[in-house]
Amino acid sequence: MIQAAPIDAVMRALADPTRRAVFQRVVSTDEITVADLTHGSGVTQGAISQHLKTLKLAGLVAERPEGRKVYYRAEPEGLAPLADWMNHYSVFWKDRFSNLRELLKEIDHD
Amino acid sequence: MIQAAPIDAVMRALADPTRRAVFQRVVSTDEITVADLTHGSGVTQGAISQHLKTLKLAGLVAERPEGRKVYYRAEPEGLAPLADWMNHYSVFWKDRFSNLRELLKEIDHD
């Protein structure tokens, strides 16, 4: 091990395909319960809870307990370390900026 | 395991801090040999070779053998899967676009 920065937690959290899939499902919904995430995930509820814990520690998701359910939502700022890291290599992906360019236009018109 | 896409190889390759450090050193130079990468890395030459192999399989570096040395260089397009993945969540990092905005200006003036 060489460092233990936030980028580390983020990259480790997103390295696992199952966990990345969980994150994507959380992102694609406003809020979603553990039970709903478990359905169709291919793993047990316990595994989902473990993945959510990892994502939470990485700052990628947040929870909102309600009764005996717990709703999870994506945490936008959690991706910041990764965005910053990418930014550092941005000269590399100049050619892939078409979408971003469009996005910037949208932001400008907000 | 749920999938085995290129994003998977890239994320796994960049998940390890030591390997990420190797990549950064490769990026920061035009070309660099295994021996040079080994110096100051804190791990053995064998370990560095292993990390380079992983990075190569992920498409993040390329090699140029010359005599008994092998020069490694960064492979820009290897980051494309990660850039695309980030792009998918771009609505999340709207607020972190200042640098990109500057970069786009530079590109526009090329």
Next chain:
DNA sequence: ACATCAAATTAGCATATACTAATGCATTAG
């Protein structure tokens, strides 16, 4: 030819990780 050097590969080991099954802990329903 022989020794040396650079890098890749291998075997072995220790740790980390992803998972399941089982259990624990609140909360709600009857």
Next chain:
DNA sequence: CTAATGCATTAGTATATGCTAATTTGATGT
């Protein structure tokens, strides 16, 4: 109060991973 529900946590296990030390492979130098 008791049972059931939703989620977290734990123990245990199998596999993956990162590392070292040693060896192999290939190229250069003497």
